Amino acid sequence: MTKVAIIGYGVVGSGLIELIDKNREKHSKNEIVITSILVRNKDKYIDSSHREVITTSVEEFFSAESDVVIEVMGGLHPAYDYVKNALLLKKHVVTANKDLIATFGHELFQLAKENNVSLKFEAAVAGGIPIIKPLTESLYGNGINSIQAILNGTTNFILTKMNSESLSYEEALKEAQDLGFAEANPESDVMGYDSARKLAILSSLAFDKKFQWNDISIEGITDIDENDFKYANKLNCKIKLVAESFKCKSGIYTSVKPILVDEQSILAKIDNEVNAVILNGDEIGELLFVGKGAGKLPTGSAVYSDLNDIINNRFTDVDSFNKEEANVIKFASKTCNCILRIKTSNIDEAINKCRENFNNIKIIDKSISGEVAIFIECTSEAYVEKFIENLKNEDNYEDAKKLIVA
Amino acid sequence: MTKVAIIGYGVVGSGLIELIDKNREKHSKNEIVITSILVRNKDKYIDSSHREVITTSVEEFFSAESDVVIEVMGGLHPAYDYVKNALLLKKHVVTANKDLIATFGHELFQLAKENNVSLKFEAAVAGGIPIIKPLTESLYGNGINSIQAILNGTTNFILTKMNSESLSYEEALKEAQDLGFAEANPESDVMGYDSARKLAILSSLAFDKKFQWNDISIEGITDIDENDFKYANKLNCKIKLVAESFKCKSGIYTSVKPILVDEQSILAKIDNEVNAVILNGDEIGELLFVGKGAGKLPTGSAVYSDLNDIINNRFTDVDSFNKEEANVIKFASKTCNCILRIKTSNIDEAINKCRENFNNIKIIDKSISGEVAIFIECTSEAYVEKFIENLKNEDNYEDAKKLIVA
Incomplete structure (x- = not known):
């Protein structure tokens, strides 16, 4: 039996719980028991079949028995304190929180190591695309030279709409908000911060160095207008918010910015809320992953896969966040x-x-x-x-x- | 210390050994020692730094101490006997051999289970693309509805050349052979058997059933001529050898055949020796993996990742090959x-x-x-x-x- 306590019961949390419930039969030998779910407002969950373990009390939550704590509430605070507390209590932690890993990764992985538990974060980057596991396990020992990615579904949705329906930035943002693809305060997405945090995490794993996400040269999409698309079309290009990092002689170039990509290229085919990651390595050459970057079930599936790794005692040392800091370069040496x-x-x-x-x-x-x-x-x-x-x-x-x- | 014995020192074997040697520093806490390498002709390896452990004697090979046996010789026989022997000797096995897994998977996984060891095969499908691990670990508990893939680099290279340079099948095959992308006897590739074996493996994992690869409806590319490309071009299509399986009401449709794909589609962009796998699932939606499907280092890297899983005690139960047999359908119910x-x-x-x-x-x-x-x-x-x-x-x-x- 594996006892699981979950912080947050929003979009990702409910996707995760759906997957746990759906697969109960598969886990007959090692049942997953949800012992506590920490929420802000209990009233929203009176119809949940898990309502008996739902609590608003942090104290009660941490006093419930658990082997694994899953953090799917998002945001830096209080998530940081909760995760830290769970690690100190020697519980394995699964998080979907890119802000947390990008900002406090070095500290949290150190804490996990000291307490001999695992901190897993597949859902933190590119939602339903398996990318953390391929990078840390499948490509272990490979020399990665570059990452080129579309890591933010909101901005990709907005840029797709601006291109295909000739909408203004404001109109496309409004549509994204109406459809639930953008938050009421879209700053973190449209300014490129979300992409930069995810890029920092991927870069850290790929180049085995510590990256500060705010060292990255970041440009959002708020200044992109209809005329940019007009010029892009003249060059047979689409505009994508590309997160990119690659090795240079003096360090590692990292940037998030809108880029014109040839309309025949793979990145140009990545539309709407879809994410894509292209890795280029010494051994594997070019490797491309494409899939849904967000959403209840894609992200829930990524969290669930981390939980299954822990249940099956599959652990991976992640020490890249505690390595020497990368020399982040703002301008690439290449033309x-x-x-x-x-x-x-x-x-x-x-x-x-x-x-x-x-x-x-x-x-x-x-x-x-x-x-x-x-x-x-x-x-x-x-x-x-x-x-x-x-x-x-x-x-x-x-x-x-x-x-x-x- | 992990003792590794390797069967075969060809393309994949030398890629694997290169990766082991390159990463010695990373394994300082748990050194990988190659204790024996079984080859057919010892003379070819007089310059190898591992020549002292190279043997042509099967008896000597199996008497060398080892924790893991890696089979990278290919072909059904004698690979089958060697792998069986290794499992009976309670050694973990890593294989790159799709013929072996597709044909004797049910027997070998049963044997591995009985002997409490692991049989790993990431390199058996799509070379350098991590696909077995995503399917068995990252997507565990997901409902997969369909697989659509380009799994054979040789045929994809030939079709790419026929299309882009208006070569005949014979001319393109000759070029593939000259460049080492096709074997002297290309039957298994061009007749679609290789793709079918890989599709059987993926389908087994995706649908959690046993698949006989020769139940699959298979059509190769040997009958594709210049006029097929002429007509394809008129429809703005490219021709690809597509391996496909999907759930139908009465069973699972599986087929390998040349298909016309829209030139704007992702599959049409997969050129030369590159492989691609598109999975469609209840939870994750569409997930695409693209990368090199063969070659010394891409395939070597996949074998190396399996070895690292074993070294790090990361084990995954694979029992799909021992489940009930799939009802394989030759004609899909859809139009x-x-x-x-x-x-x-x-x-x-x-x-x-x-x-x-x-x-x-x-x-x-x-x-x-x-x-x-x-x-x-x-x-x-x-x-x-x-x-x-x-x-x-x-x-x-x-x-x-x-x-x-x-």
Whole structure:
């Protein structure tokens, strides 16, 4: 018998409990017993078949017997204290909480080790896609060179709608909120923070180093407008919020930003709330995982798989979060292509400035009054950033921005 | 210390040994010692740093101390006897051998269970793609409804070349052989047997039943010609050898056959020696895995991951091969679209026959003398087969064949 105590009974929690209940027969030899469920408001669960173990008291929750504590409440606090407490009580912990792992991973894994228990987090990245287990177990000993991923379903849904239905950012966000794909306060998703936290976790495992998620160069999708899509279409591209990290000579480049990807590429085919992770390794070459990045049952399934690992005594040492800190690089040493959008009263001068500063430029569009869009090939991202900064300081230039083209 | 004895030192064996040697530092607490390597011809390995443990004597091999026996020689015999012997000697076994698992899985897993050891086979399906572990561990308790996959790199390479370079089947096969992607005797690959064996293994795990691989409806690529690609192109499709199984009311449909897939679909993007597996489940929805299906290091990496599971005491019960036999269905109950190619002296009559027998037909091409290609929508595969059989019995009809359009 395995005694399980669950913190949170929301979307993921109810998916997990559904899977536990559905598979009772499979566990006949080693029954899973839910001994306590900690919630904020007990009234919501009067119809649950588990209502007798539901509690709002933290004290009561931790006094219930349990072998495994599952944290599916989300957010940093009080989840951090609860998980810490569970580890100190020598209970195995399963969490779906990327914020927690990305922010306190080093501390929590250390604590798990000291208390000789396991801390598992398959659901923290890419929901229903098995990615933590492949990285830590299947690809153990492989040299990973790069990660390229779409890790946030909300922004991918918004970008898909903006592209396919020519919606504005605000309209697409509203639709995502109405359908439950975006939260009332979408900041963490649309600003790219959620992707960055997940990227930090994957990078840590892939490169066996500690990553601070806020060291990552992050750009969200809030500034993407209809004209970006217009220019993207001219280049036969789609816009995706790409989370990327790869080895450079001096460190590891990590970034989350909207990128133009060729419409024939695999990433361009990843639409709506779907997630994708592409790993490139010395031994395995390119490996791609695609699936639902969120939702009750996909994420519940990932949590359930962690629980089953613990029940079956399958443990994996995760010490990457306690290794030396990665040297996170903001600008890659390799060259890139980009679109430069310049808002100015003097378009000819702007074009000339580009000609002077870059070797290969191509004017994409001058049809919007007071704006020119220029394709720049084979340049350095740092140099483009500097160029934009300088432009913005000049009188004639209202605004300028770049979009990387993969 | 973990003592490992390896049967075979070919492509996969050398990849595995490279990974073991590369990661010695990571295993400092639990050193991997290769105690014996069984080969056919010792002379080939005089430069190997492991030459002192290389033997051609089966007796000597099995008398060497070992905790794990790794079988990477391939083929049914004598691999079957060696693996059986290892299990009887209570050694954990890792194998990369799909023929072995697909043919003797039920017997070998039973033997492993009786001897309280583990039999692992991640490398047996889709080479470097982690798929056995996701299916047996990450998706445990999930209801899988369907598998759709490209599981054979050789045929996918040949079909890619035929499509992109307008080569004949023979020319593309020759190129695959020259590049080492196809064996001198390519039968098992091009006839679809290799895909069928891998599909049987995946289906067994996904549907928790025993599958006989030769119950699967199998069609290879040897009859695919340039005109098939011509017609496929007219429908904006590519031709892929698709291994597929899905739940029907009366059983499980399983088939390996060349299928026309829309050129915008993910499967159409899987080119050359790459493999892909799409799982569709009640909880996770659609999950896609793409990666190298063969090769020294991708396959070596899969074997190495199994070895690491054993070293870390991570065991998974696999009993699907010993469950009741699946009711394998040859024709799905759902409708399908297809191209019908009819070689006849009387094309008009052939078209009329099609009109009489099928509701929605469209003539794709009549430009080849003595042949007509007709697109048939929403029909039953069994009915088309019967129609073809009847046509072939008539005097005016030289030949007829169908190609399913996804």
